[in-house]
Amino acid sequence: MSFPIADWPELPAALIAEVRDFVRIDHQADDAAIDAFLRSAASLCEDFTGQMLLVRSVTDILPARQAWQKLKRLPVQSIISVELVAADGTASVLAVEDYAVDIDSEGIGWIRLRRSDGGSRIRVAYMSGLATDWEELPAGLRQGIVRMAGYFYANRDGVDAGGPPSAVTALWRPYRRMRMA
Template sequence: MSFPIADWPDLPAALIAEVRDFVRIDHQADDAAIDAFVRSAASLCEDFTGQMLIARSVTDMLPARREWQKLKRLPVQSIVSVEAVGADGIAAAFAVEDYALDIDSDGIGWIRLHRSDGGSRIRVAYSAGLATDWDELPAGLRQGIVRMAGYLYANRDGVDAGGPPSAVTALWRPFRRMRMA
């Protein structure tokens, strides 16, 4: 469920400083490496929890069906547009009365077409994420990311101290969303 690291919003300097403090370094020479480790740790957190951390724009391609379909990323904040995509790749917006949308209490986004115009796919653009920025991220997730980034920094030379700290999964587990296929 991970997004490419390049899709992450800029990291605040305070988050880099948190990791620096955690690993007890007092220089900024490794800030670029710490930035990369924080991004990797955040991506691992998303994979583990099954939820996007920071709200970002997402586009799903789904089959054009008349039954309810789930959007792929969680938690959905808003659904922006629905388009029919023809076999030639040309997209055309659906009229609002041609589909129904829902975001349930679990943050799962749903879409259903009222009619099909012969297109085989639909493109749904939406926003998903737990927080709008790093400062709004729940403390347990943020602390787990700091700890994981610190672990990656400390073991960057390939010397493994026995695997990631179990405290990381303990901090992330309350936020974990399991999805059944």
């Protein structure tokens, strides 16, 4: 459930420098490649942990139901708007009193309609993510991303050194959120 790599916010130069230091290179000629490797590593981290790293806007389309439904991304920071989407695709913003929302202690966002006005779906816009920028990410996640990007850089020519480093999963595992379907 990851976002396209191109949708990631701009990477700070300090993060690229961390990868350069990790793989022991002292030039900036490969910074574009390192940027791409960092984006891939961050995307893998999100997929592995089941959580969005950086806070960004998300939109979910859900069935129009009066039962509680979970939002797809974690952790939810805030719910911005809820729209009722008709079968023909037209959308209308629902009044706050027409739905209920909750964000539980685990960051799971919940929504339910209080009444149904004939729409078949709802569109929920919300903000989700662990940190507002790269510097605020927990150290284990950040270090795992740097190590994974370093692994990608070191193995960019197709020579595989036996798979990704186990240290990466050890750094990410405490943040992993398992979801049952």
